[in-house]
Amino acid sequence: MEALRNCGYAKFALEKVAAAAGTTKAAIRRRWPKRQRLVICALASILVAPPTPDTGCTRCDLTRTVRLLAETLHAQLPNGILAPLIADCAADPELHEHLVSVLVRPSKQAATAAIERAVERGDLRPDVDTDALVDLLAATAYQRALFGGAPIDQSSARRLVDIVLRGAAVDFERLVLISEQRGQRHDSSRLLHHD
Ligand SMILES: [Zn+2]
Numbered sequence: 001m002e003a004l005r006n007c008g009y010a011k012f013a014l015e016k017v018a019a020a021a022g023t024t025k026a027a028i029r030r031r032w033p034k035r036q037r038l039v040i041c042a043l044a045s046i047l048v049a050p051p052t053p054d055t056g057c058t059r060c061d062l063t064r065t066v067r068l069l070a071e072t073l074h075a076q077l078p079n080g081i082l083a084p085l086i087a088d089c090a091a092d093p094e095l096h097e098h099l100v101s102v103l104v105r106p107s108k109q110a111a112t113a114a115i116e117r118a119v120e121r122g123d124l125r126p127d128v129d130t131d132a133l134v135d136l137l138a139a140t141a142y143q144r145a146l147f148g149g150a151p152i153d154q155s156s157a158r159r160l161v162d163i164v165l166r167g168a169a170v171d172f173e174r175l176v177l178i179s180e181q182r183g184q185r186h187d188s189s190r191l192l193h194h195d
Helices: 002-007 014-021 025-031 035-046 058-076 082-090 093-120 130-147 154-168 172-181
Strands: none
Touching: 035 082, 035 093, 058 093, 058 130, 058 154, 058 172, 082 093, 082 130, 093 130, 130 154, 154 172
């Protein structure tokens, strides 16, 4: 993984991986016949599955979901890896599926669980389109990771979530009130549960 971080995707060299792993190029080729697969496996080893936020506060749970994804895309993925990796996997359905399962699905599942809990609590309307909400919450992070733009910090994540909540909440003002009643921990930039 260090080789990937240092060299970038295009220059990602088997020799360096072999040296870093204390093995030979031939051994690595046998195990990972496709470079993309090696890169995806390297990503899987650094991307920990995001915890599903469960603070009891819908505004905080969704904000944390957005921040965890943004953190993965901006801080954990080596720079310049995402677009070439997606392109390289596009023609091979199996590789594409592997990439999605490592990179996309874990954060989608965390967001889906947070939204379903919010519907159960009566915070979001029961008829909300969960898949659409999940995609809306993730879209800005992917857009910026692929095409550039400021990293998503706590306050921009909260603004994004509020835009989505205004369209999906049973009573948006009530959710704001709940989050404000819980005190300043809601303004913390740390990704910690506040209870
Ligand atoms: Zn909260």
